[in-house]
Amino acid sequence: MKKQHHNYKDIPGWGMDADPENEPNYPMKNYTGDDHHRSDYQRSAPQPKDVEILMSNERPKMSAVFGNSVPPSGLSGMIRRYAFKHSEDRYRHWLPLIFADRVNMFEGVIDDLSRGYLPNMVAERGWKMEMKHNPKGFAVKIATVAAVGYAVYLILKKKK
Amino acid sequence: MxxxxxxxxxxxxxxxxxxxxxxxxxxxxxxxxxxxxxxxxxxxxxxxxxxxxxxxxxxxxxxxxxxxxxxxxxxxxxxxxxxxxxxxxxxxxxxxxxxxxxxxxxxxxxxxxxxxxxxxxxxxxxxxxxxxxxxxxxxxxxxxxxxxxxxxxxxxxxVVPTGYQAAEMGGIKQGDTVVIFGAGPIGIMAARCAWFFGPSRVIIIDHVDYRLEFAKNYAYCEAYNFKDMEDPVVFLKKTTDWYGADVCIDCVGCEAEGNSLQTFSGKVTLMQAGTATALQWAINSVKKGGIVSIVGVYGPPFNLIPIGNVLNKGLTIRANQAxxxxxxxxxxxxxxxxxxxxxxxxxxxxxxxxxxxxxxxxxxxxxxxxxxxxxxxxxx
Missing domain, CATH: 3.90.180.10 (Medium-chain alcohol dehydrogenases, catalytic domain)
Incomplete structure (x- = not known):
C-alpha cells in the first residue's frame, strides 16, 4: 500500500528549508517580549473618520487605519449597529450580521430599481459559463429547482 | 467589481x-x-x-x-x-x-x-x-x-506564502508523510512547498478528479479522490502502516464536502460556521503526537470538530493567516x-x-x- 515518489530527493528544493528545531512549537513569531508592553507602542497617526464605522467592543479605540467602504445604512445598518453592541464571542454579534447581509441583498435590489436599473440576474450570476461548460448539469439544476418550487406551490395552494 | x-x-x-x-x-x-x-x-x-x-x-x-x-x-x-x-x-x-x-x-x-x-x-x-x-x-x-x-x-x-506557511507550520521532518486536504490552488501549493522541508511522501485528498490530476503533476505528490474511498480516515491510516500521517494540513476551510452531518449543519442550516469536514479528517488521520496545520478559512462563530481527539492524541494544532x-x-x-x-x-x-x-x-x-x-x- 505504501507508495513513495520514486526519486523524491531529486525534486527541486527537496529538504533545503528543513529545520530540525521546528518541533513542534518553533515560533512563527520572532518573540521579543513586546507582548508584555501591551498597547504601548508607537502608533501611526489616526485616519480621519469620514463615515460611520462600527467598532468591535473588544477594543478601546479605532485602529489607526480602516476601510471606509459601504457604511451601514437602512434596515441592514440598524441590524449591524445592534450586532456591534455585542462582543465577537456572542451569537448576538454574528447571527444578526449574517441576517443583515441577507436583508442588505434585498435592499440592493430595491436600490437598483429605485434608480431605474433592472439588475441582470443571469449575467450577474455568470450563468453563461454554466450554459457553456456544464449545459447538462445546469439544466438538471434548473429543472430540480423548478420542480421543488412547483411542489411547494402545490402544497401551499392545497392548504389554502 | x-x-x-x-x-x-x-x-x-x-x-x-x-x-x-x-x-x-x-x-x-x-x-x-x-x-x-x-x-x-x-x-x-x-x-x-x-x-x-x-x-x-x-x-x-x-x-x-x-x-x-x-x-x-x-x-x-x-x-x-x-x-x-x-x-x-x-x-x-x-x-x-x-x-x-x-x-x-x-x-x-x-x-x-x-x-x-x-x-x-x-x-x-x-x-x-x-x-x-x-x-x-x-x-x-x-x-x-x-x-x-x-x-x-x-x-x-x-497563494504561494499561504501554501508555504501551511507546510512550514506542519513542522515537517525529513522522511515524514504529509497529507494535504484540498486540491485547490492553496492545497496544490502547500503540496509543492512541503517538499522543501524534506518529507518522503506528500499525499493530497480531494473529490475533483481534474484537480487531483493537476496536483499530481504540478506538486509531484500522490493524489486520491475521497469519493472513491469508503472512509478517507481509514484509507490514510492503512496507507501509513495503520499509524497515521505525521502531518495533516487543512487547505479547504468552511466549504468542505464529504460528511452529510457537517454539510447539513454547516451549509444547509448555517448552524455552524460552514463545514469542518476537512479539519475533522485531519485531526482523525494524523498520528498521535502529530501536527495539524490549518490555512483553510473558517467563519468566526464556531465549528464542530473532535476536540476530544486532539487532547487524547496529544496533537499540536497550528494555524494562522500567512x-x-x-x-x-x-x-x-x-x-x-x-x-x-x-x-x-x-x-x-x-x-x-x-x-x-x-x-x-x-x-x-x-x-x-x-x-x-x-x-x-x-x-x-
Missing part, C-alpha cells in the same frame, strides 16, 4: 480611491486573482459582507500616488501587495505576525485587516478593480524584481531560482469586465479551472 449578494457580482464605475491617511498609496491594478477564500464571500458565508463591496486581496500593480509620509515607494513602481494590511509597528507586526496586525481592523479583534474581505476584516475595498487604496504603503507593498513575471508576482501576494511579508524574501528566491513556478497554476485569464463569469467558472469548477487571473483595462 461590485458584490450584490450571494452568487451575484457585476462590474460598475466607482469613484477613484483617495489617499485617506498620510501612509497610503493608490495602486493601479495590473493583475488580480480570484482566491478560493473569495468564494466564501461570494457564497455569502462570511458575516458582514455588505452589498456594494469590492473583493480582491491578491493583486499587483503600479504606484499611481503616494501619501506625504510614504518613503519607500515612488510613483511608477511596480509592486506586489500582500493580502494582509500591516502597520509594521504594533507588537504583533514587530514579532513577524504581519497577518495579525492590531492597527488595521477596528471591526473585529480576531482578524487583522485584509483587502476586500468583508467588514469583518476591516471594510477595505479590494483589488478586483482598476485602482485600489493601499494603507501602510511602506510596510506591505514590495517592489517586483525586474526579472519577475507579473503572473508569478501576483501569486506571491497570497505572514506574507515575513516569507517574501525566501519565496522570491525560490521563484527566481526556478524551484517554484507559481504561474503554472494559472488556467484562465479573464478581463475584469467579465468578473461574474470568472466567479462562476471558479466557483463551479468549470472548464478545468484551477486559478483565474482578472486583467483590469485601466492604462497609465
Amino acid at each position: 461590485d458584490y450584490r449578494g450571494p452568487y451575484r457580482v457585476r462590474t460598475v464605475e466607482k469613484p477613484m480611491p483617495k489617499i485617506l491617511h498620510p501612509e497610503d498609496a493608490i495602486i493601479r491594478v495590473t493583475r488580480t486573482c480570484i482566491c478560493g477564500s473569495d468564494l466564501h464571500l461570494y457564497h455569502g458565508m462570511v458575516p458582514d459582507t455588505r452589498v456594494g463591496s469590492t473583493f480582491g486581496h491578491e493583486f499587483v500593480g503600479v504606484v499611481e500616488e503616494v501619501g506625504p509620509l510614504v518613503q519607500k515607494l515612488k510613483v511608477g513602481d511596480q509592486v506586489l501587495v500582500p493580502f494582509n494590511i500591516a502597520c509594521g509597528k504594533c507588537n504583533f507586526c514587530k514579532q513577524g505576525l504581519f497577518g495579525n496586525c492590531h492597527e488595521s481592523n477596528p471591526m473585529a479583534t480576531a482578524v487583522g485587516g485584509i483587502f476586500g474581505y468583508s467588514h469583518t476584516a476591516g471594510g477595505y475595498d479590494g483589488g478586483q478593480a482598476e485602482y485600489v487604496r493601499v494603507p501602510y504603503a511602506d510596510v506591505g507593498p514590495t517592489v517586483i524584481p525586474p526579472d519577475m513575471d507579473p503572473d508569478d508576482a501576483v501569486l506571491l501576494t497570497d 505572514s506574507v511579508k515575513r516569507l517574501l524574501p525566501r519565496l522570491i528566491e525560490h521563484v527566481q531560482e526556478g524551484r517554484l513556478n507559481p504561474k503554472g497554476l494559472i488556467t484562465h485569464r479573464v478581463p475584469l469586465e467579465e468578473v461574474a463569469d470568472a466567479y462562476r467558472l471558479f466557483s463551479s469548477k468549470l472548464d478545468n479551472c484551477i486559478k483565474t487571473v482578472l486583467i483590469p483595462s485601466a492604462k497609465a
Whole structure:
C-alpha cells in the first residue's frame, strides 16, 4: 500500500528549508517580549473618520487605519449597529450580521430599481459559463429547482 | 467589481480611491486573482459582507500616488501587495505576525485587516478593480524584481506564502508523510512547498478528479479522490502502516464536502460556521503526537470538530493567516531560482469586465479551472 515518489530527493528544493528545531512549537513569531508592553507602542497617526464605522467592543479605540467602504445604512445598518453592541464571542454579534447581509441583498435590489436599473440576474450570476461548460448539469439544476418550487406551490395552494 | 449578494457580482464605475491617511498609496491594478477564500464571500458565508463591496486581496500593480509620509515607494513602481494590511509597528507586526496586525481592523479583534474581505476584516475595498487604496504603503507593498513575471508576482501576494506557511507550520521532518486536504490552488501549493522541508511522501485528498490530476503533476505528490474511498480516515491510516500521517494540513476551510452531518449543519442550516469536514479528517488521520496545520478559512462563530481527539492524541494544532511579508524574501528566491513556478497554476485569464463569469467558472469548477487571473483595462 505504501507508495513513495520514486526519486523524491531529486525534486527541486527537496529538504533545503528543513529545520530540525521546528518541533513542534518553533515560533512563527520572532518573540521579543513586546507582548508584555501591551498597547504601548508607537502608533501611526489616526485616519480621519469620514463615515460611520462600527467598532468591535473588544477594543478601546479605532485602529489607526480602516476601510471606509459601504457604511451601514437602512434596515441592514440598524441590524449591524445592534450586532456591534455585542462582543465577537456572542451569537448576538454574528447571527444578526449574517441576517443583515441577507436583508442588505434585498435592499440592493430595491436600490437598483429605485434608480431605474433592472439588475441582470443571469449575467450577474455568470450563468453563461454554466450554459457553456456544464449545459447538462445546469439544466438538471434548473429543472430540480423548478420542480421543488412547483411542489411547494402545490402544497401551499392545497392548504389554502 | 461590485458584490450584490450571494452568487451575484457585476462590474460598475466607482469613484477613484483617495489617499485617506498620510501612509497610503493608490495602486493601479495590473493583475488580480480570484482566491478560493473569495468564494466564501461570494457564497455569502462570511458575516458582514455588505452589498456594494469590492473583493480582491491578491493583486499587483503600479504606484499611481503616494501619501506625504510614504518613503519607500515612488510613483511608477511596480509592486506586489500582500493580502494582509500591516502597520509594521504594533507588537504583533514587530514579532513577524504581519497577518495579525492590531492597527488595521477596528471591526473585529480576531482578524487583522485584509483587502476586500468583508467588514469583518476591516471594510477595505479590494483589488478586483482598476485602482485600489493601499494603507501602510511602506510596510506591505514590495517592489517586483525586474526579472519577475507579473503572473508569478501576483501569486506571491497570497497563494504561494499561504501554501508555504501551511507546510512550514506542519513542522515537517525529513522522511515524514504529509497529507494535504484540498486540491485547490492553496492545497496544490502547500503540496509543492512541503517538499522543501524534506518529507518522503506528500499525499493530497480531494473529490475533483481534474484537480487531483493537476496536483499530481504540478506538486509531484500522490493524489486520491475521497469519493472513491469508503472512509478517507481509514484509507490514510492503512496507507501509513495503520499509524497515521505525521502531518495533516487543512487547505479547504468552511466549504468542505464529504460528511452529510457537517454539510447539513454547516451549509444547509448555517448552524455552524460552514463545514469542518476537512479539519475533522485531519485531526482523525494524523498520528498521535502529530501536527495539524490549518490555512483553510473558517467563519468566526464556531465549528464542530473532535476536540476530544486532539487532547487524547496529544496533537499540536497550528494555524494562522500567512505572514506574507515575513516569507517574501525566501519565496522570491525560490521563484527566481526556478524551484517554484507559481504561474503554472494559472488556467484562465479573464478581463475584469467579465468578473461574474470568472466567479462562476471558479466557483463551479468549470472548464478545468484551477486559478483565474482578472486583467483590469485601466492604462497609465
